[in-house]
Structures are given as C-alpha cells and as structure tokens.
Amino acid sequence: MDLSDFKAKDAYKAVFTPSRLLHSYLICGEDGEDKSALINTLAAAMICESGEKAPCGVCRSCKKSLRGLHPDIIHVAPPEGKREIPIDMVRDVRSEAVVLPNEADRKVFIIEQADLMKEAAQNAFLKTLEEPPRHARFILSAENPAGLLDTVRSRCAELRVRTENPETDVFSKELAQNFFTALRQGGLVLAEFTYTLEKLDRDKMLMFIAASKEETLNRMKKGKLKSQTAGKILAVLEKCSEHMKFNVNVGHIAGMICAELIG
Ligand SMILES: [Zn+2]
Structure with a gap:
C-alpha cells in the first residue's frame, strides 16, 4: 500500500x-x-x-x-x-x-x-x-x-461510494457503436472519432467508457469480436477508467485511446 x-x-x-x-x-x-x-x-x-x-x-x-x-x-x-x-x-x-x-x-x-x-x-x-x-x-x-x-x-x-461504472445513456451507447465503426475502419477515421471525444465533459466521457466496455463484451459474446481483440480494447478502456479516477483530462484520455488502438 x-x-x-x-x-x-x-x-x-x-x-x-x-x-x-x-x-x-x-x-x-x-x-x-x-x-x-x-x-x-x-x-x-x-x-x-x-x-x-x-x-x-x-x-x-x-x-x-x-x-x-x-x-x-x-x-x-x-x-x-x-x-x-x-x-x-x-x-x-x-x-x-x-x-x-x-x-x-x-x-x-x-x-x-x-x-x-x-x-x-x-x-x-x-x-x-x-x-x-x-x-x-x-x-x-x-x-x-x-x-x-x-x-x-x-x-x-x-x-x-460513487460507483466505478456509471450508468450509461442512449447518447453514450450510440457513441460506443460509432467507436466500433471507427475501430473497424481504423487509421484516419479512428483518429477523427477520438478527436470528437475530446469535446466530451467528464461525466459523458465516463459514460462513453462504460458503454464501450459493455459493447465490447456484447460483441465478444456474439462472436463478432475475437477474444484477443476484445481483451486489447478492454485493457485500453480499463486504463482510461483508472486515469479518469486521478483527474487526467478528457483530451488526454481521447489521445490515449487513439494512440493505443490505431494500427
Ligand atoms: Zn497521521
């Protein structure tokens, strides 16, 4: 400790x-x-x-x-x-x-x-x-x-105690869908998508991370995502959650998602 x-x-x-x-x-x-x-x-x-x-x-x-x-x-x-x-x-x-x-x-x-x-x-x-x-x-x-x-x-x-995984809403679920579309296309599209994430406020960013975790697990269960890929995405999202706890700014989090998942 x-x-x-x-x-x-x-x-x-x-x-x-x-x-x-x-x-x-x-x-x-x-x-x-x-x-x-x-x-x-x-x-x-x-x-x-x-x-x-x-x-x-x-x-x-x-x-x-x-x-x-x-x-x-x-x-x-x-x-x-x-x-x-x-x-x-x-x-x-x-x-x-x-x-x-x-x-x-x-x-x-x-x-x-x-x-x-x-x-x-x-x-x-x-x-x-x-x-x-x-x-x-x-x-x-x-x-x-x-x-x-x-x-x-x-x-x-x-x-x-404030819960670690905030409730998600329709907006964050839609954003998570867009995240996967961008992930599939990769490169510039993913970079552009993460750029739009920089404009979210903290609560919306937390909801986006939670919704994306849910969506990753859903897709893995349905066989739409290989477990290795899902694991990589979850690890990045988990890292984002950790950083959010320590008040790292939203722009930095968006940049991290981009850097870790492009390529
Ligand atoms: Zn003391």
Missing part, C-alpha cells in the same frame, strides 16, 4: 474534517477498491495523531494503518465460506470494545458486510452502537443497507 490509498480523502473532503468525524459510519455501495479506500482512510483518520490533517499519512499511526498493521483497527467479517456474521462475533466485538485501545486514543471496528448480520446479531450490536465506550468507533460496510435494521442505520452517518 502507499499514500494513494488515502486518495479518498480528496474525494470526500467534507468527511475528513477531523472535528466533524463521528462515532459510527455506514458505508454503502458496491464492494471494490473505492469502497475499501474510503473505509481505510476513515479508519486511519480516526486514529491519526496529527489532529486537523487526519489522516496525515506520516505519523506512526497512519504508517501502521497503511500497512494494515495497526492493533487498534479491528476487522470483523463473515467467517470464510459463510454468508453471515454470527452473533458470537458480535458479542466478541462488544466485549473487545470496552477494553482500552493498545496505542491510539481510539479503537476502530470495521464491520465488513454488516448487512449479513441477522436480526438478533444486529440487536446485540445495537446496544454497543447506542452507548459506545468513549474510545470506540465503528465503520459498517454494506452492499445492501436495506438489510440493516432502521435502528442500526439511524445510529450511523451514511456515506455512499
């Missing part, structure tokens, strides 16, 4: 004002890198020693949490192969939560897939959420927040 793991700090600026950090959070949305980044950044911020800059990334606590080694960040997840967080695990959290932290001022419990707690387990957990020991902090993660009791949800500040 490196400092880019704290990139969520920029994407969720309002959350990371230390004076505003709350006792418990519920992180909703699809599991994936963005969600883990937000959870890890939040946990690091809760135990960072720097105060206003948390997570600073340089203090002893931040360094340990970046390496996944901080003893006061405790991960709770369904046992391997199980689709449930059993009530015994919840009871362990309750008794562990009253014990003072090892090194930091706080102790953070990350409950992965919290929506997999059955009602009895959630009710057992609720008592801790309602009257948390002063040093305890909780980060719940759920793909399906509706699976949690309202009483649990209402105790947490809910944050939704």
Whole structure:
C-alpha cells in the first residue's frame, strides 16, 4: 500500500474534517477498491495523531494503518465460506470494545458486510452502537443497507461510494457503436472519432467508457469480436477508467485511446 490509498480523502473532503468525524459510519455501495479506500482512510483518520490533517499519512499511526498493521483497527467479517456474521462475533466485538485501545486514543471496528448480520446479531450490536465506550468507533460496510435494521442505520452517518461504472445513456451507447465503426475502419477515421471525444465533459466521457466496455463484451459474446481483440480494447478502456479516477483530462484520455488502438 502507499499514500494513494488515502486518495479518498480528496474525494470526500467534507468527511475528513477531523472535528466533524463521528462515532459510527455506514458505508454503502458496491464492494471494490473505492469502497475499501474510503473505509481505510476513515479508519486511519480516526486514529491519526496529527489532529486537523487526519489522516496525515506520516505519523506512526497512519504508517501502521497503511500497512494494515495497526492493533487498534479491528476487522470483523463473515467467517470464510459463510454468508453471515454470527452473533458470537458480535458479542466478541462488544466485549473487545470496552477494553482500552493498545496505542491510539481510539479503537476502530470495521464491520465488513454488516448487512449479513441477522436480526438478533444486529440487536446485540445495537446496544454497543447506542452507548459506545468513549474510545470506540465503528465503520459498517454494506452492499445492501436495506438489510440493516432502521435502528442500526439511524445510529450511523451514511456515506455512499460513487460507483466505478456509471450508468450509461442512449447518447453514450450510440457513441460506443460509432467507436466500433471507427475501430473497424481504423487509421484516419479512428483518429477523427477520438478527436470528437475530446469535446466530451467528464461525466459523458465516463459514460462513453462504460458503454464501450459493455459493447465490447456484447460483441465478444456474439462472436463478432475475437477474444484477443476484445481483451486489447478492454485493457485500453480499463486504463482510461483508472486515469479518469486521478483527474487526467478528457483530451488526454481521447489521445490515449487513439494512440493505443490505431494500427
Ligand atoms: Zn497521521
């Protein structure tokens, strides 16, 4: 891991004002890198020693949490192969939560897939959420927040992770079709097509990339595209998605598609 793991700090600026950090959070949305980044950044911020800059990334606590080694960040997840967080695990959290932290001022419990707690387990957990020991902090993660009791949800500040693959619309689907026409003709036609992409705004570019990924997979399934070619196109589109996350400008992305796929 490196400092880019704290990139969520920029994407969720309002959350990371230390004076505003709350006792418990519920992180909703699809599991994936963005969600883990937000959870890890939040946990690091809760135990960072720097105060206003948390997570600073340089203090002893931040360094340990970046390496996944901080003893006061405790991960709770369904046992391997199980689709449930059993009530015994919840009871362990309750008794562990009253014990003072090892090194930091706080102790953070990350409950992965919290929506997999059955009602009895959630009710057992609720008592801790309602009257948390002063040093305890909780980060719940759920793909399906509706699976949690309202009483649990209402105790947490809910944050939704922005999905990596945005919805596509008619315009982006049409653009993806044009992309394949241009790809087939190659050369100048493809260059001209990617030039028109430079005029898209960020959201439209993200939708175009998502629609093109879908279209590539469709064409491969229908046998219209060899899997080797599809793989090459997908790799380029994936690279585009990655660059978009780091705010690379749209013109550069369009240029990249052109450079990588011409010839
Ligand atoms: Zn720090």
